[in-house]
Amino acid sequence: MNSSLTSNANAPARKIELPLAVKVIMIDLDGTLLDTAEDLALSANLMLKDLNMPEQSTATIRSYIGKGIQKLVKRTLTGQLDGEPDAALFAKALPIYEQHYANNLSRNTRPYPGVVEGVEILQQAGFRLACITNKAEAFxxxxxxxxxxxxxxxxxxxxxxxxxxxxxxxxxxxxxxHFNAQPHEALLIGDSLNDAIAARAAGCHVFCVTYGYNEGRNVYELDCDAIVESLVDASKLIAKLP
Ligand SMILES: O=C(O)COP(=O)(O)O
Ligand SMILES: [Mg+2]
Incomplete structure (x- = not known):
């Protein structure tokens, strides 16, 4: 098997040996472990309401997820991915958003299918597991x-x-x-271009899940080593390095 598994026409051809031999597995949170979009969108709309601004659809706010809370608030206020809101408005909006999100953090947020089982399989197999997210630690x-x-x-x-x-x-x-591992001995499993770019820049391997957010873009455009439907599927493509 090789990276044609990704069916990724836009990414440079990259061949990897499967199963991929690694010892460290890093897993993204929003859009990979947990489906957080509804609560992020709910909080964004509560913020907009407090600011007397028009609400936005969950799908739109979903496409704003990926670069952390501050960026999500900036995108929500401007309606643009690269938008810079008025500094005073942003300074007022951010704590309002943070308060609403703290109050609604796990109202609708759930692990995706296969996450609990997949993480369990990887832990049992002896991989060193890390979570890497752009979400603020308080959340x-x-x-x-x-x-x-x-x-x-x-x-x-x-x-x-x-x-x-x-x-x-x-x-x-x-x-x-931290784990005394070489970058090529580590795999990041994520859902977005932030994960793919970071992994390539670090020299680590990267798998992407089909079900996440990717800032509203097609996951098949990403330069990753495999695209998987779940963490259980990912676990079948990985072998533990001694
Ligand atoms: O907080 C975000 O915007 C995205 O977080 P993630 O890195 O876990 O996907
Ligand atoms: Mg993510």
Whole structure:
């Protein structure tokens, strides 16, 4: 088998040996472990309501997920992926959003099918497991606890844990050093271009799931080593390096 598994016409041809031999597995949170979009959108609309601004569809706000809470608020306020809102409006809106999200963090948020089982399989197989998310730590940790996933990871890096977040490679290289692993001995499983870019820049392998957010873009456009339908499917393509 090789990377044709990705059916990825736009990505450069890249051949990997399957099963992929790694020792570290890093897993993204929003759009990979947990379906957080409804609660993120609910909170964004509560914020817009408080600001007397028109609400937006869940699908639109879903496409704003990927680069952390601050970027999500900027995108919601401007209706644009690269929009910069008025500084005073943003300063007012951000704490309102954070309060609403803290209140509604796990109202509708659930692990995707195959997540609990897939993480369990990977843990049993002896992989070193890490979670890397662009979500702020104040939200990451309670969500992982509420969904029973917290104890599965030996290290959890949030969007504000280090000076830079994905698509910067820093969180991935930090995890590799933490586990004393070479980048090619590590795999990131994610859902978006932030994951694919960060993994390539770090020299790590990357799988992407079909069901996540990817800032509203087609996951098949991503430069990744495999596209998988679930973490259970991912586990079948991986072998544990000694
Ligand atoms: O917080 C976000 O916008 C995305 O977070 P993720 O890195 O877990 O997908
Ligand atoms: Mg994600």
């Amino acid at each position: 990451t940790l309670p969500l992982l606890r509420a969904t029973g996933l917290f104890d599965k990871f030996e290290i959890i890096l949030s969007g504000d844990s280090l000076p830079k977040k994905k698509p910067d490679p820093l969180p991935l290289t930090h995890i590799c050093k």
